[in-house]
Amino acid sequence: MNTPTRVLSIAEGYLGHRTYGDLMRNYFNQSPNCQTDFYWYNEERELPARIINRFLSLQIPNPWIQTQNLDLHWFRIQLGFAYLAKRLAVRKLKQFEYTALHFHTQILGFLSLDLMKSIPTIVSLDMTAAQASRLKTTPSWRWTYTPNLYLEQKVYETAASVVAFSEAAQRSVIEDYNIEANKVQVVYPGVNLDRIQAVEKPSSRVSQPCQILFVGGDFERKGGPDLLAVFLENFTEQAELHLVTQAAIACSHPRVHIYPNIRAYTPEWLALYHQADVFVMPTYAEPFGWVFIEAMAAGLPIIATQLSAIPEMVSHGETGLLIQPGDRVALAHSIQTLLQNPTLRRQMGDRGRKVVEQKFDAQKNFHTLESLFIEVADKPHHQPFAPALTSKGALSLKS
Template sequence: MDQIAGHVTNYHNLREAAQTEPEFNASWYEIHYYKSGGAIEKLRERVVPFVPTYFSGISRGAWETHKALRGQRFDALFSNASVGVFFSRTFRHIPTMIDFDSTPHQIDQMAAYSTGSPDPKPVAQLKWRLSQRMMEAAALLQAWSNWAKDSAIRDYGADPNKVIVNPPGIKLDFWKPAPERAERDASQPRRILFVGGDFRRKGGPVLLEWFRHQAAGAYELHIVTREAVDTAPGVYVYHNMQPNSAELLKLYHQSDLFVLPSLGECFGIATVEAMGAGLPVITSDVGGVADIVDVGGNGFIVPSDNAAELGQAIAGVFADEQRRVAMGIQSRALAEQRFDVRRNAARTFGYLRQLADEHTLPNLKARVERSDEV
């Protein structure tokens, strides 16, 4: 399992849910792309410092994956590691479910993820071919959204019959609305919450641009991020919030609206957490958010990098307090319907159990038949 961004939270949620599966003997391997003091990292720093860290990162991830697979016997594999593209041969021999929130093609199409000029044509062709082979080798492809599923089929020729949509879930018994909440006086500032480690990619500057043009004291921005953000009256920044923490949940409970106007986004687990906590949500039209937000029901989807459209949506939420409250209730209802980690994880484990059975039962049948012959 990749230890990157929102995948970390999903990994911990799945690992916890797997403990309730008595038939599972699960071995978990964390795939990191940097190891302080590691041999690969030392080689790059001391011998070939001109080589971009991108390549040493790939080498680290591939080596970690190789170690996880080496000398092991598995009935089924489950992976979201991007370096899985180098292990198609293994995936052909062991039934494998690939879990993904986007395809490489989709990431390349988002300017917010761009590192500069596009890949040279031979590199782009190699990346496509490796990804296509991995999808072909896998027994099942689990997409987080219909957006990701459509790309696997359209851009890589994946068999539609083996691509399923099953989003990551959240712990609904933790991410739940505040038990009691005092009504706000109309004169109190409205609290808007933003949660995004990558402040720029998640659209934080767009939200700040809108905020700077609002009347003083009308709103408060509460920003959870790992990046430096200039504070100002009404702007509160939190750098040390941990995922699934009581402190983070408290911020959700103290807020009136969740806003994540991302420039580049694949899914947005923070938005789902906000829904679990009973907040109306506003996101931008990137990635798989169409599977998350019921436009007009529990929130709005606005064009990315458009402070004016974002402001109109925020104003629309706060124009009618009864409607804002109803949107929050609808958010919770949708979270329960679509993003219950226990139900969604059970679905994933069910697929893995089926793959394992299909892989092992024919072998068992063959051994029984040979025994009968003897």
């Protein structure tokens, strides 16, 4: 008699990862085919683990050092996450007989290679350290990501399967870490299309101020200062700006509205998408960009930047407009284009909704992930061969 599929899933729990985890938990709670026990990486923290994690997260208070990653802050934070995940996984694996293990994201597996060798493991991710190094630091300081790259490669080699959120992340796993292509597949995250509906805007809205929406917790990294400056300089007579962010923003203009405590899939969150006419987030660095598919599901045209996985979501001229990060002139021109053309806004929004229905439906995409869980759990598991890290392609930091 075959052992029923039972998966232990441990996930990061902040920003977009929290949304992904909540959606995944809702899906698997209703699945009769794959029992998945879901935990956030920092659940049931023991006191020693809390102390170690706090120590690892300390940061040198120097902006230049932080920008160039010289204090290895992200690596230390990730080690703390990995330690909490390892302690949690060990406890749960002692309590039940699991047929597969799932880590989201890859960093949670940094200290669990021994567990991954003993139980088939699926690793899912939105962005690799190689991608992050190219986005966040100048070429001369990318060596500071070497420890992240080393442990990530070990995780990818040891995992039974690697799931990437985008083709951009998939290419990075294969090319930057020398991982076999047949081991890495794209399973896009998705949105709950039953909860996010596109709303038909009444024709009377055309004569009213256009409603511009921005959603981004890390206001500076997401290009919030660019959008705010461009709006205040050019569009206060034509539009209103709605900023959903946790950042402290000093702006008292009557047409700038700030929402610091909005959570995804709440009525207040959904109302902001439904009242908006345009979604704008000119981000400088983005692992995936969940908010873009949420806004597209709500039928909004998008203004975004042409980097990472964003072009896989937003097609320039079709579902939105793409610019280069930091180009305020192009940002102003793109906003003006959509403000002046409500027909184009509606057409782009309609196309965006169809793209989400075809490509980013959470129900369909979690079904694909579930099939992978079952497939990996049913395969005989052998300790994988770990090649020496001498390949020219391995651990490379490409410009």
